[in-house]
Amino acid sequence: MKILIVLFLCLNYSVLAQQITIWGKVVDIETNNGLQDANVVVISERTKGTTTDKNGEFKLIADVKASDKLIISYVGFETKSITISELNNISSTPTSDGGVFYRFYLEKKIIPSQTVLVEATVGKQGITPLAFDRIMQKDIEKNYTIYDIPKYLSDLPSTTFYSESGNGIGYNYLSIRGFDQRRITVSINGIPQNDPEDHNVYWLDFPDLLASTELIQVQRGAGSGVFGYPAIGGSINIITSSFSNKTKLELSASYGSYVTRKYSALFSSGLIDNKYSVYAKLGKILRSGYKDKTWVNFNSYYLSAVRYDENFTTQFNFYGGPISDGLGYTGVAKFAVKDKTLRKANYSYWEADLNGYT
Structure with missing residues (x-):
């Protein structure tokens, strides 16, 4: 009889609703920052919800059963759905009043307008059988300053570059596993950038694009047909959706060696009416070389607008770089490499006579 009573009580506990307090914080898994205005909803007989504060924290009191679901959603992030019984598996810390404080981590998602574009070409660690590196926006913000994309990517394995001007800005060339960039597919938001005639890539046509980049994937080695016929040496996939959920205005100026200067202005509208977002950036790079x-005298602009709907997303990107620069096609003769003055010369050719090179 005692055994039957215990079983009855356990079954009754799981079926009847009970009032609980769910106290926690919704966090961006990449930056570890709290997400303001995230939606937190308990789906039960009496659905109840709330939103997070400026720190990403919330407190929700609801009558729930073990099988009811807790759903946490935020624009631009994957929706998290768990049952009440699974709360014990969520990262948490005990509070001074004997309660539990949960931390719910959300991952950024690819917006619907880029589902085919990105998911078809971006590999997943441990799943995609390719050698590749993924560079996220937070990594770019840490170590990108002014250089063109080949110079920035040259720190990756089996990746090298050279610059005609010797300063990493202007005409630069990239190689992966010994294959030059004519055998590397380069795409921006899924649009091929290789010249149709010789398959070359002219990186100076989009200066300072890294400042508006969300993700870069660099694949080493031949890829599948989705990358196109030049992808013998590898592929570079650049995604430039750089929307922010918060309104911001940034002005910056930088100065470096060889009279290098960079000026930029950035504006982000944040999320407007939970539906629209606008991002704009203007930049100028100057350098003596x-x-x-x-x-070099590089001007750059980037404008992006997005509208989020229930089943799809509409996005427009406009970017470009009106530029002018001096040329330095000819390399330096071997005898002049160690001469600190002569190796900076920009002659159209070098000649040899009986007395040596001129």
Whole structure:
């Protein structure tokens, strides 16, 4: 009889609703920052919900059963859905009043307008059988300053670059596993950037694009047909959706060696009416150059607008770079490499006579 009573009590506990307090914080798994205005809803007989405060925290009191679901959602992030019984598996810390404080981590998702574009070409660690690296926006913000994309990517394994001007800005060339960039597929938001005639890539046509980049995937080695015919050496996939959920205005100025200057202005509208977002950036890069007459005067603009709907997303991207620069096609003769003055010369050619090179 005692055994039957215990079983009855356990079954009764799981079926009848009970009032509980769910106290926690919704966090961006990449930045570990709290997400303001995230939606937290308990789906039960009496559905109840709330939103997070400026720190990403919330407190929700509801009558729930073990089988009821807790759903946490935020624009631009994967929705998290768990049952009440699974709360014990969530990261938590005990509070001074004997309660529990939960931490719910959300992952950024690819917006619907880029589902085919991105998921078809971006590999997943431990799943995609390819050698590749993924560079996220937070990594770019830490170590990107002014250089063009080949210079920035040259720190990756089996990736090298060289610059005609010697300063990493202007005409730069990238190689992966020994294959030059004519055998590397480069795409921006799924749009091929290789020239249709010679398959080359002219990186100076989109200066300062890294400042508006969300994700870069660099694949080493031949890929599948989705990357296109030049992808013998590898592929570079650049995604430039750089929306922010918060309104911000940034002005910046930088100065470096060889009279390098960079000026930029950035504006983000944040999320408007939970439906619209606008991002805009203007930039200018000036540099005298390491070699003689290899100056650059790069202007850049980037404008992106997005509308989120229930079943799809509409996005427009406009970017470009009106530029002018000095050329430095000819390399330096071997005898002049160690001469600190002569190696900066920008001659159209070098000649040899009986007395040596001129």
